[in-house]
Amino acid sequence: MLRISKMTDYAVVLATHLAATKEPHAARDLALETQIPEPTTSKVLKQLSRAGVVASQRGAKGGYTLARPAHEIGIEEVIQAIEGPIAVTECSDESTDSLCEYEPNCGVRANWQRINHAVHQALSQITLADMAFPFVDTLITIARSGKEAERARLGESPQGDAH
Amino acid sequence: MLRISKMTDYAVVLATHLAATKEPHAARDLALETQIPEPTTSKVLKQLSRAGVVASQRGAKGGYTLARPAHEIGIEEVIQAIEGPIAVTECSDESTDSLCEYEPNCGVRANWQRINHAVHQALSQITLADMAFPFVDTLITIARSGKEAERARLGESPQGDAH
DNA sequence: TGAATACAGGACTGAACCAGTCCTATATGT
DNA sequence: ACATATAGGACTGGTTCAGTCCTGTATTCA
Secondary structure, eight states: OOOOOHHHHHHHHHHHHHHHOSSOBOHHHHHHHHTOOHHHHHHHHHHHHHTTSEEEEOSTTOEEEESSOGGGSBHHHHHHHHHOSOOOOGGGTOOSSOGGGTOTHHHHHHHHHHHHHHHHHHHHTOBHHHHHOIIIIIHHHHHHOSHHHHHHHHHHSTTOOOO | OOOOOHHHHHHHHHHHHHHHOSSOBOHHHHHHHHTOOHHHHHHHHHHHHHTTSEEEEOSTTOEEEESSOGGGSBHHHHHHHHHOSOOOOGGGTOOSSOGGGTOTHHHHHHHHHHHHHHHHHHHHTOBHHHHHOIIIIIHHHHSOSHHHHHHHHHHHOOOOOOO
16 A cells, blocks of 8 residues: 555665765765665655755765755655655546546545545654664664653654654 | 555445445446446455455345445555555565665664554544545545535645646 | 356456666866 | 766666456356
């Protein structure tokens, strides 16, 4: 259901990698560090740049950095940068004889909005900061899923997640 | 990100249609009512049947019914019936020289679990009953009712991508 | 029993999409 | 100027998806 393309996976890995430091990373270096093929790395970073998730600096000593602090970048932003806007049902973009006109199904299809909203909200709550420091907190979160882990995460990113 | 295939859309429409009544619906009738091509309707219903979302009755007077009451069937169940299990990152199913061995990225990738969980939970909360009677409660939650809701929704979330 | 009805299960195909590469600009620092 | 790095497309092989069709099996009813 949640189709995670490889490119999206790459994007998350790369963005998370950038979250670790503040200095610009060249695409080539990131490719080496993440073991993602270099041309592909470059392609993904370009997409992230266009989407405003990362900032780029050309020329010598250039490279990529996060466009904003890690805790301000929701994971859904990264995903959308690659996969495009949330897929709504075709109901709305078919200008042909749409079912909506004469079928009660339209109400059904309208509910996709609700589904999308739920997913969107769920993803927005996870930031790059959460992804960047999985060792101390996130994996514990999965294992225990308690408030203890929550406190640990908040302690690890002292800025406090703005959500 | 949430890739909604056409088949999945069909599945939700069909399942919702079944939620309205208790009598068996032949695939052919459902196809007519929903305007979905008949062979495709049949295919989707078969998948739903195999997944245990709908029950089937062969022979004359046969057809499909919901396997359980509509309010007991979560929408993610329907989606999974078509799209298969939630896609986790390939990190786990690549038995080659996985990055996990020597890269901190593994922690990053493990976080997909977290993302998946959030999405899963969000979808489980929406049942077929919610989809079947949007006029009574669901659309009220979102906005209002009928076409007024449609307009209101389009107005406030202008992400209508035209494919 | 036999005919009609309706689902079950796969095989198949054309089209769309995706991962990945490569090439040519353009910007930047030394 | 020159080396470095991103920007932006064009292109390709492979995979997946939407949709159809065919054969088999179960069920009802005359």
